[in-house]
Amino acid sequence: MFTFTLFLSLWARIFTPMPDPGVPLIADTSNGNDFAAQVVWSESRRLTWEDFKALPDNDNPHHALTAANLAVNAKCKDGKFTYIVNCVFLPEQSWTKNNSSEKLLAHEQLHFDLTEVHARQLRRDLEALSCGTLKASLNPTVANAFKNWKAEQDAFDKACRHGLDKQEQLLWAQDITQRLHSLEMYR
Structure with a gap:
């Protein structure tokens, strides 16, 4: 399962007028003040069950x-537009009821990988x-990037029935891997 978590300061800026040039346009989350513990996506650093630190929601x-989130920082300074987009996993908001299932962990990793696809597209x-x-x-x-990301996360869960349809999940895994490779220059 996937939850769509936004940095509230990002959305607040989306719906308000733009500040003067030289002022960050979207909240800088790189210092970790909003989410002290976050894991930035890396091809070499896969999720482990130890990363899922929140208490499980027994009603879920x-x-x-x-x-996971797309952490965006953008600004104009001296007429130059710069931006940073990070795909981040939020351990303090992520949980599991079954920390022994490798199949379940692989499904959750695909959610994180799919978030990286959308970070590269952004x-x-x-x-x-x-x-x-x-x-x-x-x-x-x-x-638009956030809307598409959320829609595709939902489509992924629906198509593979939250990881229960192994064949469909394999197709998604192959597609996500191919898309990561095709967007390599936006890493």
Whole structure:
């Protein structure tokens, strides 16, 4: 299962007027103040059950929950647009009821990998922006990225029935891997 977690300061900025150039346009989450413990996606660093630190939600019928996010920091300074997009896993909001299932862990890893696909797509989309187009383009670009990311996470869970349909999950895993490779230049 996947939960869609947003940094509230990001959404607050999306729906408010843009600040003056030189001021961060989207909240800087790199210092960890909003989420002290986060794991930035890495091809070499896979999730382990030790990363899932929250208490399980006993009212939730699923066996695990991966909380992940697209952490975005963008700004214009001296007429230059810069941005950082990180795919992060939030251990303090992620939980499992079954920390011995490798199949379940593989499903949760795919949620995190799919988030990285969307981080790379957002980096690609942000590359086309400039300080001159930022006011009109940044908020819709980021909002669309979050909307597409959430929709695809939901489609993934629905298609593979939260990991129960092994064949469908294998197809998704292959697709996610292929997309990560095709978006390698936006790593």
